[in-house]
Amino acid sequence: MGLQMHSNLLETTMLYILCSPFVAATPEVFVFIQWSLLFRIMLGGAVGKYTGGDQSWKDGTAMVWHYWTQPLPNPLSPIFYRMPISIHKIETYFTYVSEGVGAILCYTPQIIRWISYVFFLLILLGINVTGNYAHLAPLTITEMILLLNDNVWRSLIPFEFIISFLEYTSIPSYSIAWPFKLLPWIFIGxxxxxxxxxxxxxxFRDENPFSWPIFTNYSTLPLKLTQLI
Structure with a gap:
């Protein structure tokens, strides 16, 4: 998880640097790249859970162990851990839906794309309220901003002075000849x-070494023993 968070931070920073000269002239390229980043991260997370070799993600019991095996459980983790198994299974399957379906909806029109934003927001708030994932949630929520267009944000932000400030500090748009608008698409997007x-x-390939029988049979044994103490 730590490697994923750090690579995501590095990749996002580099994309912002590369796209910054073209944002004002061709903002749609930057939006498309941001959608593509979210699409890969979220869909990869959903598929990776299923093909990663952990049987608990296939039988719906992954969340039974999640609250003890996640990075740095917080005071709320034991409370959620003691929930019924049926609730844990709902959490597990909702993770698949929010990451998998939400990723696919990233490229849909705004009237549908807001569902992706809600799915991603719920899953990120859930894992960060019940655990400690450092900058994962703030970073990903920042990347999610472009899932909603300006009109949606104007209706969501209640204070007019905030909108005025954002518009005042934004980069003024300018037009360029259409052949030059293709360059960011060709070389970056x-x-x-x-x-x-x-x-x-x-x-999508089930080649994880932890899917081998020797690991499948014994990988959860130490965790089960700790539950008996």
């Missing part, structure tokens, strides 16, 4: 999208 498919496709 489309290459990034197709390159992102490479690690995403790897998550």
């Amino acid at each position: 489309l290459p990034y999208f197709f390159i992102s498919l490479v690690p995403l496709s790897a998550t």
